[in-house]
Amino acid sequence: MIDTRRSFLRKGALLTLSSLPLAAGCAHLEQRIERLKTSSPRTAAVLWYSQTGHTRVMGRLMAQVLRAEGLTVTDADYREFDASTLPSFDLVIMGSPVYYFRVPENLRAWIAKLPSLEGIPAAAFVTFGGVGHNQHNTSYELLEWLADRGAVPMRIAAFGHMSSYAPTWSSGRSARILTFRDLPNEQTFEAGRDFARKTVASVRARERASIGTEVSVFQPLRRLDMPWWTKLLASNHRIDPNTCIRCGKCERACPVGAVSVERNRVDSARCIFCVGCVNNCPTGAMKMTYFGSEVYGYREFLKRNGITLRLPRELADG
Ligand SMILES: Cc1cc2nc3c(=O)[nH]c(=O)nc-3n(C[C@H](O)[C@H](O)[C@H](O)COP(=O)(O)O)c2cc1C
Numbered sequence: 001m002i003d004t005r006r007s008f009l010r011k012g013a014l015l016t017l018s019s020l021p022l023a024a025g026c027a028h029l030e031q032r033i034e035r036l037k038t039s040s041p042r043t044a045a046v047l048w049y050s051q052t053g054h055t056r057v058m059g060r061l062m063a064q065v066l067r068a069e070g071l072t073v074t075d076a077d078y079r080e081f082d083a084s085t086l087p088s089f090d091l092v093i094m095g096s097p098v099y100y101f102r103v104p105e106n107l108r109a110w111i112a113k114l115p116s117l118e119g120i121p122a123a124a125f126v127t128f129g130g131v132g133h134n135q136h137n138t139s140y141e142l143l144e145w146l147a148d149r150g151a152v153p154m155r156i157a158a159f160g161h162m163s164s165y166a167p168t169w170s171s172g173r174s175a176r177i178l179t180f181r182d183l184p185n186e187q188t189f190e191a192g193r194d195f196a197r198k199t200v201a202s203v204r205a206r207e208r209a210s211i212g213t214e215v216s217v218f219q220p221l222r223r224l225d226m227p228w229w230t231k232l233l234a235s236n237h238r239i240d241p242n243t244c245i246r247c248g249k250c251e252r253a254c255p256v257g258a259v260s261v262e263r264n265r266v267d268s269a270r271c272i273f274c275v276g277c278v279n280n281c282p283t284g285a286m287k288m289t290y291f292g293s294e295v296y297g298y299r300e301f302l303k304r305n306g307i308t309l310r311l312p313r314e315l316a317d318g
Pocket residue numbers: 049050051052053054055056096097098099100101102127128129130131132133134135161162163164165166273274275
């Protein structure tokens with residue numbers, strides 16, 4: 001078993017090294033501002049994918065800013081939003097966490113099936129962990145996918161948070177993550193407000209923007225199906241029936257339907273290793289072993305380290 005893993009890792013390392021030159025090629029989004037549906041947006045959809053709440057908070061904050069700008073705003077997790085209504089909006093802002101150096105597969109699949117967004121101005125943002133790995137290019141990737149559906153790309157941004165990657169702290173490497181224990185802070189929130197304000201101002205002014213990728217050694221890793229490789233290091237992914245309270249949070253968090261509380265089952269072939277189930281289980285009943293260590297979730301991590309995440313004043317009442 002160990003040998004198989006080693007050979008997989010060796011192959012992964014070789015593939016990574018051989019594809020490094022790909023990082024040097026930078027791409028640019030063609031903006032074609034003249035296709036804008038309107039420069040007087042009245043409605044906006046602010047949508048996000050979020051497992052531990054970072055991206056949700058930034059999305060909700062941006063929605064409040066757009067409301068203050070006079071727009072009627074629908075803000076929601078993309079999984080609770082009726083995609084068929086998206087073409088009726090005058091502006092779309094979409095947010096995602098960075099997972100494995102890119103936009104998570106489930107969000108990518110959802111965007112690919114969207115109806116035409118022809119002429120709708122769109123902005124994309126990501127939240128990322130710690131120093132970040134490929135965050136700029138991930139926000140670009142998210143906007144590129146919206147542009148592929150016909151949207152007019154306006155702006156991208158990346159906001160630093162604490163990493164929600166449970167295997168890191170569970171393997172005894174929490175110090176790296178705790179360096180960023182003060183994030184998000186007021187500066188993060190101000191950057192989020194600024195992003196929303198500037199997006200709507202650019203649409204009103206029909207302002208052209210230059211949106212491109214950055215050189216990053218992490219960019220080629222996107223091609224490696226990192227969740228699949230990482231999953232090789234994990235085992236024993238299951239629900240502990242003795243501590244499970246059947247609240248269904250793990251099932252709702254799973255974006256690919258791999259968890260069934262009813263059948264007490266995790267389908268590891270389907271799992272995309274987002275660890276949303278572990279991170280959202282309130283009792284630690286969602287079990288997983290990573291590199292020999294038992295993985296515990298984000299709530300528990302915050303509790304053990306006495307951390308309460310800040311909220312922007314606009315959302316302080318919930
Ligand atoms: C499965 C997983 C993979 C991650 N991969 C990356 C990564 O490649 N680069 C990065 O900067 N942060 C990474 N992170 C950290 C998250 O992007 C960051 O914590 C984000 O703010 C979480 O957003 P959410 O609370 O909205 O889910 C990862 C987190 C998880 C759970």
